[in-house]
Amino acid sequence: MLQLLNSELFAEKNIEVWVLRLDKIHADYGGNKILKLKYHIEEALQNDCKTIASFGGPYSNHLAALAAYGKSHQLKTIGYVRFQGDYKKYPTLVAAEKNGMQLQFLTNNEFKIAQQKIINQPIDLQNKIYCIPAGGHTQLGIKGCKEILALDILKKSRDNFTHIFVPVGYGTTLAGIANSASTAQKIFGITAIKNGEELNEEIKSITTKKNWQLLTNYHFDGFGKINQSLIDFMTKCKVDFDLETDRVYTSKMLFAIFDLATKNFFNSNDKILAIHTGGLQGNN
Numbered sequence: 001m002l003q004l005l006n007s008e009l010f011a012e013k014n015i016e017v018w019v020l021r022l023d024k025i026h027a028d029y030g031g032n033k034i035l036k037l038k039y040h041i042e043e044a045l046q047n048d049c050k051t052i053a054s055f056g057g058p059y060s061n062h063l064a065a066l067a068a069y070g071k072s073h074q075l076k077t078i079g080y081v082r083f084q085g086d087y088k089k090y091p092t093l094v095a096a097e098k099n100g101m102q103l104q105f106l107t108n109n110e111f112k113i114a115q116q117k118i119i120n121q122p123i124d125l126q127n128k129i130y131c132i133p134a135g136g137h138t139q140l141g142i143k144g145c146k147e148i149l150a151l152d153i154l155k156k157s158r159d160n161f162t163h164i165f166v167p168v169g170y171g172t173t174l175a176g177i178a179n180s181a182s183t184a185q186k187i188f189g190i191t192a193i194k195n196g197e198e199l200n201e202e203i204k205s206i207t208t209k210k211n212w213q214l215l216t217n218y219h220f221d222g223f224g225k226i227n228q229s230l231i232d233f234m235t236k237c238k239v240d241f242d243l244e245t246d247r248v249y250t251s252k253m254l255f256a257i258f259d260l261a262t263k264n265f266f267n268s269n270d271k272i273l274a275i276h277t278g279g280l281q282g283n284n
């Protein structure tokens with residue numbers, strides 16, 4: 001679904017802002033995560049693996065999506081979680097477990113070692129387990145995200161957008177979009193962590209495209225952090241546009257677009273596409 005935001009601010013600046021609702025792909029595993037998982041799962045099945053394992057923290061939308069997808073497609077899932085303590089306080093982990101994911105808790109060090117081990121050998125042939133790195137941050141993940149701009153719903157309009165905005169965690173989604181956008185389109189990644197500049201090198205190492213740029217000042221004091229002005233903004237999106245956003249990624253990206261519009265960052269007639277990457281289950 002493609003949603004035009006009817007905002008006085010955008011009318012005044014003579015710009016259009018459209019939201020691509022990847023969150024609407026599926027109620028339980030909608031968002032960018034299913035695209036990052038797609039080719040990993042395909043490879044798992046080609047290798048006769050019916051168990052899929054992956055890595056994440058206690059707020060991992062990636063593990064939540066993998067668990068939900070696994071449940072609806074009769075696949076077993078294992079989540080290696082970098083966390084010690086009472087996981088029942090974390091709705092994302094509780095939801096993943098409810099969807100049949102077997103959770104295993106690792107210390108930082110164990111997590112690092114376990115991830116390192118699977119980079120070169122993702123398949124446990126003996127136990128038929130396919131292992132995906134945290135966040136699906138691989139070339140297969142990027143390949144899945146390349147399909148975002150190729151979605152049917154964008155067929156007529158994709159080349160008309162002057163700007164594309166996407167929230168950034170690892171930058172897999174941004175890289176997929178950069179690889180498939182036209183050279184005239186400017187892609188802006190809104191980083192969710194505090195020192196987002198550090199992601200520049202990593203993203204340069206996974207895409208050769210130069211049509212993108214990170215905006216690192218919209219993290220609201222860090223990953224998952226929230227303040228009253230962001231809460232008010234999320235309420236405004238809900239009330240004014242019937243647009244639900246998550247508190248980690250999509251709210252901050254949309255906030256950036258409104259803030260930049262206020263500051264006359266855009267030119268008259270610009271058309272902006274904002275990618276709603278999902279994550280709504282994390283709001284619980």
Ligand SMILES: *Cc1c(COP(=O)(O)O)cnc(C)c1O
Nearest residue numbers: 061169170171172173249277279
């Ligand atoms: C994981 C996630 C992202 C970040 O995606 P990357 O490809 O890691 O940059 C953005 N938005 C939401 C809602 C997510 O869950």
